Each structure stands twice: as C-alpha cells, then as structure tokens.
Amino acid sequence: MTESKDRAFVNGLARGLAVMSAFKPDRNRMSLGELSKETGLPKTTVARLIHTLVKLGYVYADPDSGRFQLHPRVLTLGYPVMASMDKRHVALPMMQELAEYSRGTVSLGIRDGLSMILIERSRDSTVRALPLDIGSRIPIHTTSMGRAYFAAAGEFEQKDILAQIETFDPKGFKKIEKSLREGEREYREKGYCTAIGSWENDVNAVGVAVELSNDALAAFNCGGPSTRIAEENLDDLGRRLAELARHFQTADWVGQLPPRPYKGVSPP
Structure with missing residues (x-):
C-alpha cells in the first residue's frame, strides 16, 4: 500500500481499507501476521486496525483459531452501489x-x-x-x-x-x-x-x-x-x-x- 502526500488524505482510513481489501476468496481467513505481510503494514498497526474493525462489526475474530475474516456486514457497504x-x-x-x-x-x-x-x-x-x-x-x-x-x-x-x-x-x-x-x-x-x-x-x-x-x-x-x-x-x-x-x-x-x-x- 502506498500512502499519499496529499494533506487532506487520511492515512488511517486508507490503512483500514487496505486491511479489508487484503481478504480474498482463497484467503478469507487470515492471521495478523498474514495481514501484515499482505498489506505491508506493521503488525502492531494491523492489530489496532483489526481491533477497530471487529468493534465496528466488519470483521469477525475466530476465538479458537485466532484468525480473522470479513463479516457479512461488509455487504451493507456495497449494497448502495449495486442498487x-x-x-x-x-x-x-x-x-x-x-x-x-x-x-x-x-x-x-x-x-x-x-x-x-x-x-x-x-x-x-x-x-x-x-x-x-x-x-x-x-x-x-x-x-x-x-x-x-x-x-x-x-x-x-x-x-x-x-x-x-x-x-x-x-x-x-x-x-x-x-x-x-x-x-x-x-x-x-x-x-x-x-x-x-x-x-x-x-x-x-x-x-x-x-x-x-x-x-x-x-x-x-x-x-x-x-x-x-x-x-x-x-x-x-x-x-x-x-x-x-x-x-x-x-x-x-x-x-x-x-x-x-x-x-x-x-x-x-
């Protein structure tokens, strides 16, 4: 992920979206380490972003495996576009x-x-x-x-x-x-x-x-x-x-x- 030098650009938002975009059909459950590697972000940064996304309901944390996956709630973001x-x-x-x-x-x-x-x-x-x-x-x-x-x-x-x-x-x-x-x-x-x-x-x-x-x-x-x-x-x-x-x-x-x-x- 590249970050813009535009002063109006919100890097935190871009990073959060990068984490969500990292999930793919063949990689729908990922660990913090895998997400860090996929996004190029530090693991500590990914941990904070994932914590926020879990709290907001857009990511589900599996308590048994410690891995994460997108929650169906993300579909609500795409529905207005599809409509x-x-x-x-x-x-x-x-x-x-x-x-x-x-x-x-x-x-x-x-x-x-x-x-x-x-x-x-x-x-x-x-x-x-x-x-x-x-x-x-x-x-x-x-x-x-x-x-x-x-x-x-x-x-x-x-x-x-x-x-x-x-x-x-x-x-x-x-x-x-x-x-x-x-x-x-x-x-x-x-x-x-x-x-x-x-x-x-x-x-x-x-x-x-x-x-x-x-x-x-x-x-x-x-x-x-x-x-x-x-x-x-x-x-x-x-x-x-x-x-x-x-x-x-x-x-x-x-x-x-x-x-x-x-x-x-x-x-x-």
Whole structure:
C-alpha cells in the first residue's frame, strides 16, 4: 500500500481499507501476521486496525483459531452501489440467451484498479464446472472484458490504468501496453475485443463495453473453454454480444425489457 502526500488524505482510513481489501476468496481467513505481510503494514498497526474493525462489526475474530475474516456486514457497504446499477437486471434474460447459444458463460463487470469485478453472470445449463461467480476478479489486460473496458475508457482513465501497470509490472509494461492498444484497435474496427488463450490457455472470449444506469462504464464478456467456444466462432459471438450491449444501452429499463425480444444478430 502506498500512502499519499496529499494533506487532506487520511492515512488511517486508507490503512483500514487496505486491511479489508487484503481478504480474498482463497484467503478469507487470515492471521495478523498474514495481514501484515499482505498489506505491508506493521503488525502492531494491523492489530489496532483489526481491533477497530471487529468493534465496528466488519470483521469477525475466530476465538479458537485466532484468525480473522470479513463479516457479512461488509455487504451493507456495497449494497448502495449495486442498487445504483440496477439496470444490470435488464441484461439478465439477454445474457442467459447468449450463454445458451454459445454454450458458455456471459458476464458483466466493472473496473477496480487493474481488475474487472463481475457484478452479473449467466451460464449455459450444460456448464457443469462452477464458473467465476459474482464478486470474482479477472485481470484487465489479459481478458476480453478488460480490453473492451480499456478501449472504451477515456484518455484520462487509460493513462491511469497504464500508470498503475507500469508501477506494478515495470518489466512487462511495454508488452502489456502493446496488448491493450491492439485490443483498442480491434475494438475500433470490429466493435468488440477478443481474448484467445491470453487469460487461460484453453479459454476464448469476446468483450464489449457498455454504460450502466449511473453512467458508470462496464463491460460484457462471453466466453468459455476452447472445446466449447472455438476461435472461429468468436466473430459471430462478438457481433451478438455487441448487439446485446446495444439493446441493453438503449433499453427503457424502468421495469421494462427492450422494446422487442432480443434474438441476437443474424449469422453473417
């Protein structure tokens, strides 16, 4: 965690949020030592912050193991944000239809740092393995969703993303920037981005950016294992996902679905 030199910046608040952000799905129970290592903060500082978060009810302390985990109360912090993005519910029938057509999954995500956080997802009924669920994170630079988001972001936000990448991965920065710029060109030419084995070797996907009801930029993706979604099918899925995004974007969403049923685009 880096601390700002801005005099109005509250370091204590930043540190507390850093501790809460340290918990991950695969590290949902952590000791003081693990939290100290993850945040880069002294163990004594982490102990005080955890004590405060426990008192406020946002962290639960297991008396038997001495480890800590986030309390469900933290969900109350995110609810107002999710409620302000309620237009996403309009997309669910269309997402499900495309998921069944593609025999894969369709997700909607928003940016957090150098990741995209999934806020909605649908999957084909034949997908047996549990795909990424709501709240899961995927990287921006290797995924179709992230590349589409970057392509649609304004110049200021693009510079912020690239600056963060250069800070965290200076050696790989040039390669990552090139990949994002190539995705930007693809998005400009086709209206969607592709990711062919760049996130996971056996996963192919397409991505399209869209705005939510609170004007927040987001992005859809449609993807799955290459055994289900072959590279030669990506252009068809990209056009269908772009059409889904257009329906979603123009929907009179107050309790209504788009003016006509979404049936994707006609095959080329």
